[in-house]
Amino acid sequence: MDSIGSSGLRQGEETLSCSEEGLPGPSDSSELVQECLQQFKVTRAQLQQIQASLLGSMEQALRGQASPAPAVRMLPTYVGSTPHGTEQGDFVVLELGATGASLRVLWVTLTGIEGHRVEPRSQEFVIPQEVMLGAGQQTGLDRSTLISWTKGFRCSGVEGQDVVQLLRDAIRRQGAYNIDVVAVVNDTVGTMMGCEPGVRPCEVGLVVDTGTNACYMEEARHVAVLDEDRGRVCVSVEWGSFSDDGALGPVLTTFDHTLDHESLNPGAQRFEKMIGGLYLGELVRLVLAHLARCGVLFGGCTSPALLSQGSILLEHVAEMEDPSTGAARVHAILQDLGLSPGASDVELVQHVCAAVCTRAAQLCAAALAAVLSCLQHSREQQTLQVAVATGGRVCERHPRFCSVLQGTVMLLAPECDVSLIPSVDGGGRGVAMVTAVAARLAAHRRLLEETLAPFRLNHDQLAAVQAQMRKAMAKGLRGEASSLRMLPTFVRATPDGSERGDFLALDLGGTNFRVLLVRVTTGVQITSEIYSIPETVAQGSGQQLFDHIVDCIVDFQQKQGLSGQSLPLGFTFSFPCRQLGLDQGILLNWTKGFKASDCEGQDVVSLLREAITRRQAVELNVVAIVNDTVGTMMSCGYEDPRCEIGLIVGTGTNACYMEELRNVAGVPGDSGRMCINMEWGAFGDDGSLAMLSTRFDASVDQASINPGKQRFEKMISGMYLGEIVRHILLHLTSLGVLFRGQQIQRLQTRDIFKTKFLSEIESDSLALRQVRAILEDLGLPLTSDDALMVLEVCQAVSQRAAQLCGAGVAAVVEKIRENRGLEELAVSVGVDGTLYKLHPRFSSLVAATVRELAPRCVVTFLQSEDGSGKGAALVTAVACRLAQLTRV
Ligand code: 0WK
Numbered sequence: 001m002d003s004i005g006s007s008g009l010r011q012g013e014e015t016l017s018c019s020e021e022g023l024p025g026p027s028d029s030s031e032l033v034q035e036c037l038q039q040f041k042v043t044r045a046q047l048q049q050i051q052a053s054l055l056g057s058m059e060q061a062l063r064g065q066a067s068p069a070p071a072v073r074m075l076p077t078y079v080g081s082t083p084h085g086t087e088q089g090d091f092v093v094l095e096l097g098a099t100g101a102s103l104r105v106l107w108v109t110l111t112g113i114e115g116h117r118v119e120p121r122s123q124e125f126v127i128p129q130e131v132m133l134g135a136g137q138q139t140g141l142d143r144s145t146l147i148s149w150t151k152g153f154r155c156s157g158v159e160g161q162d163v164v165q166l167l168r169d170a171i172r173r174q175g176a177y178n179i180d181v182v183a184v185v186n187d188t189v190g191t192m193m194g195c196e197p198g199v200r201p202c203e204v205g206l207v208v209d210t211g212t213n214a215c216y217m218e219e220a221r222h223v224a225v226l227d228e229d230r231g232r233v234c235v236s237v238e239w240g241s242f243s244d245d246g247a248l249g250p251v252l253t254t255f256d257h258t259l260d261h262e263s264l265n266p267g268a269q270r271f272e273k274m275i276g277g278l279y280l281g282e283l284v285r286l287v288l289a290h291l292a293r294c295g296v297l298f299g300g301c302t303s304p305a306l307l308s309q310g311s312i313l314l315e316h317v318a319e320m321e322d323p324s325t326g327a328a329r330v331h332a333i334l335q336d337l338g339l340s341p342g343a344s345d346v347e348l349v350q351h352v353c354a355a356v357c358t359r360a361a362q363l364c365a366a367a368l369a370a371v372l373s374c375l376q377h378s379r380e381q382q383t384l385q386v387a388v389a390t391g392g393r394v395c396e397r398h399p400r401f402c403s404v405l406q407g408t409v410m411l412l413a414p415e416c417d418v419s420l421i422p423s424v425d426g427g428g429r430g431v432a433m434v435t436a437v438a439a440r441l442a443a444h445r446r447l448l449e450e451t452l453a454p455f456r457l458n459h460d461q462l463a464a465v466q467a468q469m470r471k472a473m474a475k476g477l478r479g480e481a482s483s484l485r486m487l488p489t490f491v492r493a494t495p496d497g498s499e500r501g502d503f504l505a506l507d508l509g510g511t512n513f514r515v516l517l518v519r520v521t522t523g524v525q526i527t528s529e530i531y532s533i534p535e536t537v538a539q540g541s542g543q544q545l546f547d548h549i550v551d552c553i554v555d556f557q558q559k560q561g562l563s564g565q566s567l568p569l570g571f572t573f574s575f576p577c578r579q580l581g582l583d584q585g586i587l588l589n590w591t592k593g594f595k596a597s598d599c600e601g602q603d604v605v606s607l608l609r610e611a612i613t614r615r616q617a618v619e620l621n622v623v624a625i626v627n628d629t630v631g632t633m634m635s636c637g638y639e640d641p642r643c644e645i646g647l648i649v650g651t652g653t654n655a656c657y658m659e660e661l662r663n664v665a666g667v668p669g670d671s672g673r674m675c676i677n678m679e680w681g682a683f684g685d686d687g688s689l690a691m692l693s694t695r696f697d698a699s700v701d702q703a704s705i706n707p708g709k710q711r712f713e714k715m716i717s718g719m720y721l722g723e724i725v726r727h728i729l730l731h732l733t734s735l736g737v738l739f740r741g742q743q744i745q746r747l748q749t750r751d752i753f754k755t756k757f758l759s760e761i762e763s764d765s766l767a768l769r770q771v772r773a774i775l776e777d778l779g780l781p782l783t784s785d786d787a788l789m790v791l792e793v794c795q796a797v798s799q800r801a802a803q804l805c806g807a808g809v810a811a812v813v814e815k816i817r818e819n820r821g822l823e824e825l826a827v828s829v830g831v832d833g834t835l836y837k838l839h840p841r842f843s844s845l846v847a848a849t850v851r852e853l854a855p856r857c858v859v860t861f862l863q864s865e866d867g868s869g870k871g872a873a874l875v876t877a878v879a880c881r882l883a884q885l886t887r888v
Pocket residue numbers: 507508509510511512572574628631648649650651652718832833834835866867868869
């Protein structure tokens with residue numbers, strides 16, 4: 001293209017053409033220069049607008065919103081984790097297009113030993129132009145469709161194709177090698193993954209090389225196209241295509257338009273063309289040519305080389321800006337371009353380089369700040385501490401690029417504490433790391449699945465438990481040896497609403513010991529107080545325990561102004577008792593951490609009455625002792641007469657139900673029904689559950705105060721689930737799957753992993769970050785992968801517990817249906833217990849299992865609001881009503 005008034009001067013073989021017209025005066029010159037360089041000045045407001053607009057496009061693309069088409073692509077890369085430092089193995093890595101027309105082949109060895117690095121061996125192959133111009137979207141780590149070529153590549157028959165398949169086809173065509181292509185990775189991902197695991201997680205990769213782009217670890221649930229709700233995935237932003245006229249328009253210079261117009265892909269990659277190494281040199285050249293034509297530079301002379309596209313490269317710009325050798329380099333480079341720069345020219349050329357590169361670094365910073373804001377939003381964090389791995393020749397070679405970048409990011413994202421970590425060979429080592437991490441995740445997934453497989457019960461296994469339980473129920477009812485003792489409770493009637501009066505009730509055996517005053521009129525009013533039972537008392541002497549109980553009663557009576565009154569009392573005693581009558585129950589054995597001496601084999605009501613006697617001046621009329629399952633059934637039965645089953649899933653677990661008296665051996669009478677306390681916690685104590693018991697169940701049982709006992713309970717209830725999880729976590733740590741294989745002291749502590757953590761960790765509303773918070777409070781230093789695996793362990797353990805509980809309920813409802821010879825049974829179950837009430841999925845899993853195993857029963861689960869204390873009072877009220885009837 002000709003410039004106005006040029007003349008033919010020769011230098012070396014280059015022909016200088018210089019403008020004929022007079023050169024502008026000094027003031028005009030500086031004005032021309034200022035006006036030119038001013039174009040590259042970007043204000044803070046403009047940068048913030050670019051940051052906001054890019055953030056908007058990123059979130060729009062993450063949501064999968066198609067129109068208006070988002071300006072960036074946000075491509076999931078199927079990389080779900082960052083390096084642990086334990087990755088090891090040998091990997092072949094191919095690197096295409098990172099530095100323009102070249103292919104680099106590397107052999108990378110990862111040792112998995114902190115600080116022990118093996119230098120990759122590599123060889124670079126130049127790609128002939130005819131191959132570059134001859135004849136990749138990820139849908140998996142090893143499946144990637146090329147959307148469009150950039151950076152000078154133009155090969156046909158590739159866009160829209162799965163590049164991994166093309167490589168596999170090429171390898172097959174060669175027939176010489178057996179190479180398994182495991183992963184195709186964007187260079188930003190390789191850069192992020194090449195980052196040495198350090199203090200801060202390296203969760204952002206930034207490349208400014210020929211082109212520019214970034215990736216970061218996004219919460220998978222925010223990436224609509226993935227349809228995942230847990231874990232993280234690395235997303236490649238592809239910000240090179242960012243082009244929001246509103247935001248970019250004001251910062252685009254005439255030189256940018258010229259460069260774009262003359263590029264291989266006009267109108268595309270506008271953002272990249274202001275930052276990428278392929279374009280910085282060209283921008284500088286266009287500015288220098290312009291200033292030369294304006295007579296401001298090189299005495300108004302240009303040279304063919306200066307007017308040739310691509311004659312100034314990134315390396316030139318970086319050298320010319322070098323604070324120490326820059327000026328000399330400017331000279332050399334311009335002479336190579338056939339120019340003879342004066343001293344002022346050299347300075348001005350450096351200003352031009354600085355203007356172009358400063359803008360590039362600032363624009364890159366605005367984009368990086370948008371990524372950091374997106375990361376902050378998705379982590380719901382006020383402040384963010386993160387390491388950004390940087391790679392690419394612009395970052396590596398330009399003397400000021402990274403410092404301008406860092407400074408501008410701090411300005412635009414002050415709430416983010418960012419450290420830029422130059423990636424060591426991101427292209428090579430990083431890609432090997434992606435493959436190694438994928439291999440590690442796959443290996444860990446396999447070990448996790450193997451460990452949790454015994455917890456995943458299928459229909460047949462659950463139906464077998466149901467059938468086993470039915471058999472044990474029948475044997476227990478017949479009074480034969482059975483792990484289900486099927487204890488008659490002497491509760492034969494549920495309340496009919498005519499009960500009236502004030503009753504005292506005690507509720508012992510759950511998380512809390514409660515004393516209640518229950519006033520029964522047309523409705524039921526309850527006043528209660530919770531008292532603690534210290535472990536020393538629960539595991540001390542029986543006398544001490546019952547004296548403590550009476551102390552609490554007296555304290556309650558005083559507080560309620562009941563002192564001296566002898567109200568009928570109902571005692572919910574949640575332990576296996578063989579009842580000889582409503583107010584007589586022989587404790588068969590303690591469970592749930594209780595072990596008070598001189599109680600087993602004793603009538604609990606007598607033990608209470610003796611304690612009352614020991615405490616003179618107290619009068620109590622103990623009318624009934626009931627199991628908490630019975631109390632719960634009665635309490636819910638008061639609202640819903642169809643409630644004929646009581647279920648507890650709390651510290652312990654158990655169930656009761658109304659059985660036909662004719663089926664209850666040892667209790668006279670053939671008509672009517674009686675509530676049976678199944679004591680199903682002991683189901684399987686005869687070994688009938690051995691096929692389901694895992695090594696973790698065995699560890700929990702052996703460490704318990706009643707080894708070999710309550711096996712069903714130890715697979716289901718709150719006292720044990722946390723311990724099962726803890727043992728599994730220890731096992732997975734020993735396999736190197738969790739916590740990088742580092743055994744964590746805290747995790748060796750019994751009961752440190754509370755069952756309530758399962759309920760918290762599994763709650764749907766909890767993002768993985770909160771899961772991590774719970775575990776970090778426990779002193780467990782974990783990664784998001786670890787948190788995901790701990791979550792899966794909790795889910796597997798609680799799911800098995802709920803399914804086993806469901807199989808038990810299915811056995812009971814089917815028993816009742818068959819008892820009554822019904823085709824269909826509609827029945828309600830009164831339920832109580834912290835685990836059932838607080839766990840986010842337990843109740844629905846129990847109901848689903850019952851529907852599956854007892855399809856001819858319509859079962860309604862009623863959560864008891866007032867606990868079984870109310871039920872005990874109602875049993876007492878019924879007993880008093882019946883006693884009244886017999887007296888009149
Ligand atoms: C509340 C009942 C009580 C029962 C307890 C079981 O009032 O009788 O023992 O539920 O649940 P936990 O407190 O063991 O979680």
